[in-house]
Amino acid sequence: MMVRVRFAPSPTGFLHIGGSRTALFNWLYARSQKGEFILRIEDTDALRSKKEYLDEILTSLTWLGFRWDELYHQSERFALYREYADKLVAAGKAYRAEKLAPEESPDLQTSEAGAKAQPRGTGQAVILKVPQQKAAFDDLIRGPIEFDTAVIKDQVLIKSDGTPTYNFACVIDDALMKITHVIRGDDHISNTPKQILIYEALGLAMPQFAHLPLILAKEGGRLSKRKGATAISEFREAGYLPEALVNFLLLLGWSPGGDREIIGITEAIELFDIRKVNKTAAVLDIGKLNWINNEYLKAADPEKLADQIVPLLAGKQLIDKDNFDRNYVVSLIKLFQARMTFVGDFVERADTFFLQDVPVETKDKEKFLGKDLSKEFGLFLERLARLNNFDPPAIEAEFRALVAELNIQAKELIHPIRVALTGKTVGPGLFEVIAVLGKERTRLRLSKWIKKENG
RNA sequence: GGCCCCAUCGUCUAGCCUGGUCCAGGACGGAUGGUUCUCAGCCAUUAAACACCGGUUCAAAUCCGGUUGGGGCUACCA
Numbered sequence: 001m002m003v004r005v006r007f008a009p010s011p012t013g014f015l016h017i018g019g020s021r022t023a024l025f026n027w028l029y030a031r032s033q034k035g036e037f038i039l040r041i042e043d044t045d046a047l048r049s050k051k052e053y054l055d056e057i058l059t060s061l062t063w064l065g066f067r068w069d070e071l072y073h074q075s076e077r078f079a080l081y082r083e084y085a086d087k088l089v090a091a092g093k094a095y096r097a098e099k100l101a102p103e104e105s106p107d108l109q110t111s112e113a114g115a116k117a118q119p120r121g122t123g124q125a126v127i128l129k130v131p132q133q134k135a136a137f138d139d140l141i142r143g144p145i146e147f148d149t150a151v152i153k154d155q156v157l158i159k160s161d162g163t164p165t166y167n168f169a170c171v172i173d174d175a176l177m178k179i180t181h182v183i184r185g186d187d188h189i190s191n192t193p194k195q196i197l198i199y200e201a202l203g204l205a206m207p208q209f210a211h212l213p214l215i216l217a218k219e220g221g222r223l224s225k226r227k228g229a230t231a232i233s234e235f236r237e238a239g240y241l242p243e244a245l246v247n248f249l250l251l252l253g254w255s256p257g258g259d260r261e262i263i264g265i266t267e268a269i270e271l272f273d274i275r276k277v278n279k280t281a282a283v284l285d286i287g288k289l290n291w292i293n294n295e296y297l298k299a300a301d302p303e304k305l306a307d308q309i310v311p312l313l314a315g316k317q318l319i320d321k322d323n324f325d326r327n328y329v330v331s332l333i334k335l336f337q338a339r340m341t342f343v344g345d346f347v348e349r350a351d352t353f354f355l356q357d358v359p360v361e362t363k364d365k366e367k368f369l370g371k372d373l374s375k376e377f378g379l380f381l382e383r384l385a386r387l388n389n390f391d392p393p394a395i396e397a398e399f400r401a402l403v404a405e406l407n408i409q410a411k412e413l414i415h416p417i418r419v420a421l422t423g424k425t426v427g428p429g430l431f432e433v434i435a436v437l438g439k440e441r442t443r444l445r446l447s448k449w450i451k452k453e454n455g
Numbered sequence: 456g457g458c459c460c461c462a463u464c465g466u467c468u469a470g471c472c473u474g475g476u477c478c479a480g481g482a483c484g485g486a487u488g489g490u491u492c493u494c495a496g497c498c499a500u501u502a503a504a505c506a507c508c509g510g511u512u513c514a515a516a517u518c519c520g521g522u523u524g525g526g527g528c529u530a531c532c533a
Contacts, residue, residue: 010533042533099531125531142460151458151529159531166533190459190528213461214526222526248467251482255468259481278461278468281526285466288483298496339495349495414492426494 003035005181006174007066010042011054014231017284018185018215018223019057020064021249025212025277026183027066028250031269038177039068042170043075044163060232064242065265072177074169081164084172084202085126085157093201096124099160126158128168128201135193140181140210141277147193155194171195175204183210183274186281187222210274213253214281228284239308239343241300244293251288253278262295290341297340302333305343309333312347318355331436335428353422354437357445360423368419374450376406376413377420381446390439392431399431420449 007023009015015023030037039061043049061068088094130153136146157168164172170191174182189211199206217227235245247263255278256263256271263271297305306329314321319329332354333346340346360369383398384390403410414430421442427433434442 008533012533045532048532097531127531145459147459153529156531161531163531165531170533185527186460187527191533193459211460216526218466220525251467253467257469259469261467261482280461280463280468282468283466285483288467291483294496336495338497409492411492418493424494428493428495430492 001180003030003033003181004038004177004179005030005035005183006038006040006177006179007061007068008040008042008170008173008184009057010045010048011050011057012045012048013053013225013229014233015057015060016223016229016231017249017252018229020060020232020245021215021252022183022185022212023061023066024064024246024249025254025272025274028268028272029181029183029274032272035180036069037066038070038072038179040173040177041071041073041075042166043073044078044166044169046075046163049075056231056233060236063236064232064246070177072173074164074173077169077173078163080176081169081172082158082162085164085168088128088157088201089126091201094126094128094157097127098124123160125156125160128155128157128198130154130197135196137192137196137206137209139189140208140274142189142211142279145189145192147190149193149197152194152197155197157198167191167194168198171198171202171204174207175199175202179207181210181274182207183212186211186214210277213278215252216281216283218283218285223284237344239312239345240289240293241296241343244296245289247296248289248292252282252284262292293342294338294340297343298338300337302330302337305333305337306330308343309346312344313355316347318347328436335432335436339428353424353427360419364419364423364425368416368425369449372451373413373416376402376408377417377446377450379406380413380417381443381450384434384439384442387439390435392429392435395434396431417446421445 005026007026009019009023027037029035041054041057043054085094089096130149132148132150134146135149136144138144155167156165158164173179192209192211196206198204215223217223217229219227221227223229232245236242243265246265246268250263250268251261254272254276257276306326310319310321310324310326310329313319313329336346336349339349380399380402383402384395387394387398399413400410403413406413415425418427418430418433419425421430421433421437437445
């Protein structure tokens with residue numbers, strides 16, 4: 001039988017780490033089993049569902065690379081849910097009831113009384129009679145789990161406004177969409193017996209269940225708007241690489257065994273085993289994501305990074321997107337690749353001196369350029385001017401020759417030159433900086449610090 | 456409260472099913488040192504955990520029970 005899984009987000013919020021990890025594991029399972037990945041939008045709550053959330057979810061899923069084979073919206077399937085609810089009423093397995101008052105206890109014996117003979121449609125809910133029995137299932141990750149349904153009260157299937165409840169729509173859809181494996185968060189374990197009851201009442205075949213451990217916020221408790229539930233789109237905007245984020249997600253609750261950390265998606269598809277997913281909730285630690293992202297950044301193709309970085313630079317008016325030196329930007333990227341945590345970082349680090357001229361900060365000026373270095377800078381520029389190959393080794397050779405001639409330590413001159421050139425005390429190796437800056441920029445910036453004594 | 460799930464370094468985890476090879480391994484983060492220029496990177500070294508109590512056994516991180524702790528559900532939200 002063809003494996004079919006689904007990811008069923010509700011567009012009442014952005015896609016965050018937790019949701020995308022669920023999506024990843026579903027997608028991965030489908031890929032590893034040569035099955036299909038269905039995306040189902042659970043937008044039954046018209047009030048809370050927002051188009052902007054839907055758009056963000058779709059965009060983020062696409063960005064992460066989780067292509068879906070089919071897409072459904074529950075809001076377009078209300079008639080279907082009512083049809084199945086009617087079947088249950090006709091079979092005597094469910095009943096209709098007026099809306100319960102907020103304080104009213106949902107006592108099943110009394111609520112049944114007023115249910116009969118009422119015409120359907122106007123303000124009546126359909127409620128499942130919950131029989132007393134055991135509801136058991138064998139979870140792919142956790143093994144056998146059993147509930148006593150005596151603790152479950154009668155379940156609303158269709159609300160009095162005619163819309164289905166989550167559990168009902170979920171079961172109808174999973175059955176109709178021929179979902180073979182329901183892979184979802186831990187928080188749905190206690191929904192499962194309620195859903196099993198619906199499958200049984202309707203005589204529908206049950207899928208296999210696999211409940212993923214939850215991802216917890218650093219402060220404890222589940223991820224929420226206030227606690228660590230950063231939208232995936234924010235990671236994208238900050239300049240994280242999707243493959244790095246996926247790698248990070250992959251390791252949250254699953255491990256291939258052994259010491260593997262950096263695992264590409266192709267390999268992940270080969271190695272993934274749903275039965276080896278952890279049972280333990282994982283606490284979200286962005287620090288590890290940053291490390292993984294840096295690993296991918298170091299290995300990334302500078303040209304591809306440029307595609308991502310150019311719009312950011314243009315957005316900050318650091319370059320004119322229609323007229324800029326792409327080769328220059330690419331050479332900057334090569335210089336900063338290993339130094340970036342995420343792509344957005346590049347903009348912060350490189351802009352102030354590579355893409356625009358910025359005055360040296362006062363305290364650094366005092367410390368490194370307080371003393372007159374006109375002679376040293378002048379001699380260095382003369383040497384650079386003679387260079388035909390303006391590359392780091394050649395520049396370094398000239399520099400070393402100069403300090404030998406002046407009989408000073410290299411660092412006595414390296415730091416002042418870096419500050420004069422970049423306005424910063426830290427940065428890439430000086431000779432690489434000079435090579436990237438080029439002869440002309442170097443000359444202009446160093447000349448500013450040369451006092452014309454004989455003028 | 457009731458029901459359910461879970462429990463290895465600060466964090467992600469390997470090992471647990473098929474007890475001995477584990478005085479518990481890796482990674483992130485931390486600390487220290489190295490890299491004839493800083494930062495990043497890289498390299499090396501280092502601190503750091505089997506929640507607790509019982510039981511089974513010649514032997515338990517590994518099996519069983521309890522306690523404690525954490526999490527989830529308990530809506531005409533999803």
